[in-house]
Amino acid sequence: xxxxxxxxxxxxAVEIFKALSNQIRVNILQMLKEPDHHFSTQAHxxxxxxxxxxxxxxxxxxxxxxxxxxxxxxxxxxxQSGLVEMKRIGQWTYYRRNEETIKQFEKYIGLKI
Amino acid sequence: xxxxxxxxxxxxAVEIFKALSNQIRVNILQMLKEPDHHFSTQAHxxxxxxxxxxxxxxxxxxxxxxxxxxxxxxxxxxxQSGLVEMKRIGQWTYYRRNEETIKQFEKYIGLKI
DNA sequence: TTTATATATCGAGAATTATCAATATCCTTT
DNA sequence: AAAGGATATTGATAATTCTCGATATATAAA
Numbered sequence: 001x002x003x004x005x006x007x008x009x010x011x012x013a014v015e016i017f018k019a020l021s022n023q024i025r026v027n028i029l030q031m032l033k034e035p036d037h038h039f040s041t042q043a044h045x046x047x048x049x050x051x052x053x054x055x056x057x058x059x060x061x062x063x064x065x066x067x068x069x070x071x072x073x074x075x076x077x078x079x080q081s082g083l084v085e086m087k088r089i090g091q092w093t094y095y096r097r098n099e100e101t102i103k104q105f106e107k108y109i110g111l112k113i
Numbered sequence: 114x115x116x117x118x119x120x121x122x123x124x125x126a127v128e129i130f131k132a133l134s135n136q137i138r139v140n141i142l143q144m145l146k147e148p149d150h151h152f153s154t155q156a157h158x159x160x161x162x163x164x165x166x167x168x169x170x171x172x173x174x175x176x177x178x179x180x181x182x183x184x185x186x187x188x189x190x191x192x193q194s195g196l197v198e199m200k201r202i203g204q205w206t207y208y209r210r211n212e213e214t215i216k217q218f219e220k221y222i223g224l225k226i
Numbered sequence: 227t228t229t230a231t232a233t234a235t236c237g238a239g240a241a242t243t244a245t246c247a248a249t250a251t252c253c254t255t256t
Numbered sequence: 257a258a259a260g261g262a263t264a265t266t267g268a269t270a271a272t273t274c275t276c277g278a279t280a281t282a283t284a285a286a
Contacts, residue, residue, distance in 0.1 A: 017130050021134040029226060058261090061263095067245070068264095072265085073244090073264085090262090091253045106219075169232080182235080182277075186235090
């Protein structure tokens with residue numbers, strides 16, 4: 001079947017721009033590109049749980065140099081923008097990039113900006 | 114000769130994201146994509162003056178629904194980010210898109226985000 | 227050189243964002 | 257049920273952004 005990937009709206013794009021208008025949030029997104037390189041291997045969710053590439057908040061926290069609460073809030077902002085997705089597994093919350101949104105965002109830039 | 118177009122830095126990218134984290138500034142950039150369509154034809158700088166596609170501040174002002182000073186400041190923000198360039202001709206200041214920066218920005222998104 | 231037009235800058239208040247410590251909530255383990 | 261660890265939320269203050277009117281500056285016209 002042909003997946004109809006809907007073009008992002010201007011409003012959503014602005015929300016993404018806001019999310020990325022902060023160096024640390026950009027860093028987080030960039031680190032999530034190569035979780036194995038930036039975080040301790042055992043920390044990411046194991047493949048079996050079906051959230052490959054996900055990194056838990058405390059791991060991200062220990063890399064960014066911000067308080068736990070700010071780290072959590074920044075991840076919420078990235079989540080709201082659609083750039084990342086999250087899954088709670090037990091007591092941990094794992095975040096990973098939402099490559100579909102990122103692809104649509106790229107497309108938006110090329111067509112609308 | 115092979116033009117060596119330098120990759121945008123993370124810092125510059127964040128400045129661009131900030132510039133675009135406002136719907137009206139995005140609108141301005143979008144309108145400058147088709148000046149003839151959005152602004153009165155005679156208003157843009159004439160081709161002979163070598164700044165094709167440029168639109169003067171007052172024309173932009175009359176489209177965006179913000180005060181003259183805010184319009185001017187928003188254009189400065191876009192200018193600082195590199196997304197537009199400007200040229201003063203007589204008493205008018207013309208702004209137009211800087212397609213080279215925009216192209217590099219697109220490339221940055223694809224490679225670094 | 228006075229006047230008019232176009233744009234930029236200044237000063238200020240409102241709104242939003244950044245950031246933290248403290249606390250609450252949710253799971254897991256005891 | 258109590259305790260502990262992980263994450264989210266709350267409350268607060270500082271910093272930044274938004275936005276305007278007023279004013280300054282630059283250029284053109286009279």
